[in-house]
Amino acid sequence: MRHVYLDYSATTPVKEEVAQEMIPYLTEKFGNPSSLYGPGLEVKEGLNQARKQVADLIGAQEREIFFTSCGTEADNWVIEGVADAFKDKGNHIITTKIEHHAILHTCQYLEKHGVEVTYLDVDEEGFVSPADLEAAIKDNTILVSIMMVNNEVGTIQPIKELAAIAKAHGILFHTDTVQALGNIPIDVNDLGVDFISMSAHKIYGPKGIGALYKRAGINIPSFVHGGAQEKKKRAGTENTSGIVGFGKAAELAMKSLPEHAAHSDKLRRMLWDKISSSIDGVTLNGPKDFTKRHPGNLNVSFDFVEGESILLLLDACGISVSTGSACSSESLDTSHVLNAMGVPVVKANGAVRFTVGDFTTEEDIDYVVENLKTIITRLRELSPVNGMEGWE
Numbered sequence: 206m207r208h209v210y211l212d213y214s215a216t217t218p219v220k221e222e223v224a225q226e227m228i229p230y231l232t233e234k235f236g237n238p239s240s241l242y243g244p245g246l247e248v249k250e251g252l253n254q255a256r257k258q259v260a261d262l263i264g265a266q267e268r269e270i271f272f273t274s275c276g277t278e279a280d281n282w283v284i285e286g287v288a289d290a291f292k293d294k295g296n297h298i299i300t301t302k303i304e305h306h307a308i309l310h311t312c313q314y315l316e317k318h319g320v321e322v323t324y325l326d327v328d329e330e331g332f333v334s335p336a337d338l339e340a341a342i343k344d345n346t347i348l349v350s351i352m353m354v355n356n357e358v359g360t361i362q363p364i365k366e367l368a369a370i371a372k373a374h375g376i377l378f379h380t381d382t383v384q385a386l387g388n389i390p391i392d393v394n395d396l397g398v399d400f401i402s403m404s405a406h407k408i409y410g411p412k413g414i415g416a417l418y419k420r421a422g423i424n425i426p427s428f429v430h431g432g433a434q435e436k437k438k439r440a441g442t443e444n445t446s447g448i449v450g451f452g453k454a455a456e457l458a459m460k461s462l463p464e465h466a467a468h469s470d471k472l473r474r475m476l477w478d479k480i481s482s483s484i485d486g487v488t489l490n491g492p493k494d495f496t497k498r499h500p501g502n503l504n505v506s507f508d509f510v511e512g513e514s515i516l517l518l519l520d521a522c523g524i525s526v527s528t529g530s531a532c533s534s535e536s537l538d539t540s541h542v543l544n545a546m547g548v549p550v551v552k553a554n555g556a557v558r559f560t561v562g563d564f565t566t567e568e569d570i571d572y573v574v575e576n577l578k579t580i581i582t583r584l585r586e587l588s589p590v591n592g593m594e595g596w597e
């Protein structure tokens with residue numbers, strides 16, 4: 206059976222060049238980078254190179270990159286770290302209703318410990334309003350955290366403008382760039398941000414490795430306590446193969462960003478053109494202007510059917526997609542993102558996220574649309590609410 210993977214926002218395959226770079230660190234280059242003898246120092250050099258590769262991708266200095274176990278850890282660290290380090294200045298954090306759970310659940314945890322959190326609304330396309338941010342700032346605000354690109358609907362936030370508002374009030378600004386990295390250019394100085402979270406497995410690198418960019422001069426406590434790794438900020442013997450894999454993936458992402466984005470955008474538009482011209486009752490969720498969303502993201506609601514049923518029938522044809530976010534695939538709650546955008550519950554239930562990437566082909570798109578047409582027709586025939594007036 207043909208296999209078509211259209212879930213690049215959940216994770217990407219590891220590129221061959223990345224795997225090749227990693228293999229020596231799983232075999233002969235096994236030294237501990239904290240050791241002072243040759244084999245340890247050789248591994249340390251590999252880590253230094255990876256740190257430079259990741260720093261270059263975002264226009265940062267090497268000393269501003271701290272490797273973590275994943276994007277989630279970077280998100281947890283910065284939110285908890287700022288809340289702790291700046292508690293004398295204030296206890297108010299501003300974020301949005303559409304953040305990844307790595308941010309939302311950390312904020313909810315802190316709320317139980319006396320931190321006050323404002324969750325900004327978004328408009329029907331998922332955009333945060335700079336005026337809303339301005340209005341939410343208070344004397345005790347210490348951090349603003351707004352994701353650069355949403356993982357479900359792909360909305361690209363005006364981070365530079367939002368960060369400038371925080372800066373004008375002397376407030377630190379964090380952005381989760383896990384979905385943006387490698388897909389849209391990021392320059393931490395041009396954006397004027399203080400912290401960003403990154404993850405390797407969304408840019409054709411390995412799983413279980415991420416990083417936090419922390420602007421030089423800003424101090425937050427370490428999140429994992431123990432040894433002196435990562436300039437005493439993140440203890441634990443380094444995931445050496447993961448780090449060099451992340452470095453290689455960052456180098457490749459930097460070289461190929463324009464081609465990668467153009468390829469994804471072309472196939473994503475083709476997928477939408479074919480779906481919207483051959484299937485009735487479909488709605489595009491997220492920005493209608495494709496230049497304002499992740500280049501590989503398409504999120505579509507199909508009237509009268511459940512996204513979950515579509516996912517399972519597509520899976521039976523060898524096609525992998527997602528409904529809402531992968532992290533909520535085990536819960537039946539509708540997506541908090543679509544909900545915040547005001548998408549009616551029945552439409553949100555019928556939402557499917559298709560995300561394309563470097564290995565997606567035009568033939569894949571044709572195969573998906575052909576199967577989708579059959580699946581939607583079949584599900585609508587079975588649906589008790591199919592064609593019902595006022596089903597919404």
Ligand SMILES: *Cc1c(COP(=O)(O)O)cnc(C)c1O
Pocket residue numbers: 214215274275276277278280305307352354355356381383384403404405406407413414415
């Ligand atoms: C995937 C993702 C994360 C989590 O990254 P992990 O490395 O999987 O922990 C955080 N934020 C966003 C926006 C993501 O898409």
